[in-house]
Amino acid sequence: MFEVESLNELLEDEILRLYELFFGPVLLKKSSDTYVTSLKSLLNNEGVVEKLIEKLNNSEVNVLRLLSILPKTPITFINEKISILLGEHPSIIGKIISNLQNKNFIFVRENRYIIVPALLTKKSAIEPVNIQLLNNDTSNSYDSISLAHISNLLLYMLTKEIKFSKSGTLYKKDFDELQQVFNSFTGFTKEEYDIIAYFCSFSFVNNDEIDWIAVEAFFNLKPHEKMLEILKTVFPYLNFVIDTIYENKTNCVINVNSFKDLYKSCFLSSELKNEPFKIDIIGIINFLLKIDFFAINDDMITVKYYETFVNKKMDIKLSSNYSIYINSDTTEPDFFKNAIFSNLVKYDKVAEFEINDISIKRSIHSGFAYSYFLDFVNDHSVELTSNVESTIKSWYEKHSSYYMIEGTLFFCETEEKGKIISKLIENGLVNAYEMKPNSIFLIPNTEKNTFFDFLDKSKITYYEKKPKSFSVKNLHDTKLLFDKPNLIRFVE
Known part of the structure; x- marks a missing residue:
């Protein structure tokens, strides 16, 4: 049965347009009550709505179905979102949405939301998905080799000062280079390299400058916190799901198809501030499996809750040819400092960094002075030969003749x-x-x-002159129009 009562939720102009969808153009405008009465009478006839929907082509029907998942859908990046879900180009999706609007199947309200009358969809409310809490499970201790790969990939991108596309992904030449260094050991796909690039671009790079404070903040996180930080940045529409699940501090289980439905609802409901990363639900699930946030058995997903991690010390050796060798799976928070004064050149179970004149120049530009370098090597009991120490010191002195302050x-x-x-x-x-x-x-x-x-x-007055316009990048600040209990129902 179609939701005739939903007519009460429509605005006066929307009721008129819906009336025109069924009865044709209105030449002499009447009261809304008249249109509502006529619509209710018409909809008592079997198959009226179905016949109307049959006039749409397959692409229009597919878009209409997605827009019908929620009572109202944010218009921000809607072309890009549906493009990801259906695999069509955003410009094509834009034309389809425009056609549906012109045909009065959908309405745009306040230039913010798309409304699909519920009477066209047989759906009046979002169906929450069931998530089973595994209360007897103990929390897991995080130990992911994939996160170690990601940490090293991030350092490589930073030491190479890789330039990303506007959408935060890799250019082909950089992808080819990354593959040569990492692929034999990591086995990451192009899509997964782009996930890491997207995170690096939006988290650590500002106006082509590396924000080492942000890098340090990330590497100071515990490994499982790093994993969550990556997920929340690249897939901000899943923040609500992650936070809601983690509130319960236990593993939980969700059906694969239910998770896909939940993903669609969150994705379409999210009011994103940046263009969404182009990845389908299968790609997301595969990535969540790779970083050990998910485990799958048959058609059930276990979402893992972590409180602790396996700590792995950093074992560093500095050779006479200025190469630094470090176990690549270290969880030490200051591991990132290697990327400030050296370049990652080889990657396997041991990561090889190389110190040279250019890398020291970069470290000076980043504010990492010679005294900081000495602190780092002393903290980790790194042996420096007199020749290596004097050469590195000379490089620092060479590039420290001038300095800048912010x-x-x-x-x-x-x-x-x-x-x-x-x-x-x-x-x-x-x-x-x-x-x-x-x-x-x-x-x-x-x-x-x-x-x-x-x-x-001293009672000396002053004021701060603000620019006419400014923007703040905050990927985590992503709102969902509908959340708990609309989307999730926990069961024991």
Whole structure:
């Protein structure tokens, strides 16, 4: 039976357009109640809606079915989403959606949502999927060789300063190069390389510059937390599912087809801030299996809950030819520092990094001074021959002749105001660089809080000049229109 009652959920203009779908163009407009009465009367006849749907071609029917999964579907990236689900080009999907809208099968509301009248779909609500909690299971200890591969791949991408496409994927020449270094040991597919590239691009690269603070934050995570961070960044529409499952702190089981349905609902319901990564549900499941988030037995998926991990120390050796050898499966958080001052050149059970003049120059540019290098090798009891140490030191000295600092520019609108700041610097009350006499000052990031705290205490007023427009990248901040209990039902 079609949901005639759903007419009450439509706006007045939508009711009129739905009426025109069944009865043709309206020349003389009447009240909405009149249209509702006529529609209810018509829909009492068997097969009316089916005959109408039969007028659509297969592609239109497929798109309409997907748009009917939810009571309303966010319009953001809808062409790209349905393109991924159906395997059609986004431009073709856009034309199909436009046709359905012109034919009055769907409505766009507030330029934000697509509405498909429930009476066209025989569906009035989202069906939550059942997830069985395995309360007697103990948590797993995370130990994934695939995550070790991913960590090393990320370091390789960073040391090579690989440039990614606008969608965050690899160019062919870079993919070919990665395959030569990694493929014999990792067995990753092109799609999986692109997943890692997408994560690297959106997490660690900003305006073609590597954000080493973000890199450090990631490598400071525990291995299972890294795994979740990757999933939440590349597949933000699954954040809700991951968080909801992990709230229960136990393994759980879900039917494969139910997971596919849940994925579709979350994917279509998500209000994404970035274009979704192009991967179908089979590719997602395969990746989740590879990184040990999933296990599959017959048609049932076990979602693994982790609280601990297998710790693997870092064993480092530095040769006389400036090569560093490290066990590639280490879980040490400062493993990433190798990528700051050296280049990953070979990968197997042992990762080989090479220190050279160029890599030291990069480390200087990244703010990794010679003293930090010494701290790193001393922390890990790395033996340095006098020849290696002196050469590396000479490279650091060569590229440390100049340095840069990052900070905040502080502008004084009058010379009189500028003299006050100059006097504060002269008297050692604040630390800043005078870029233009009594006018422009640079406050280093390390001194920013102290500088402005002093101004506040001294009752010196100032304001922050905001740009006209700015955007903040936050891949995790992805909303779903429908969540628990609409999507998930836990059972014992």
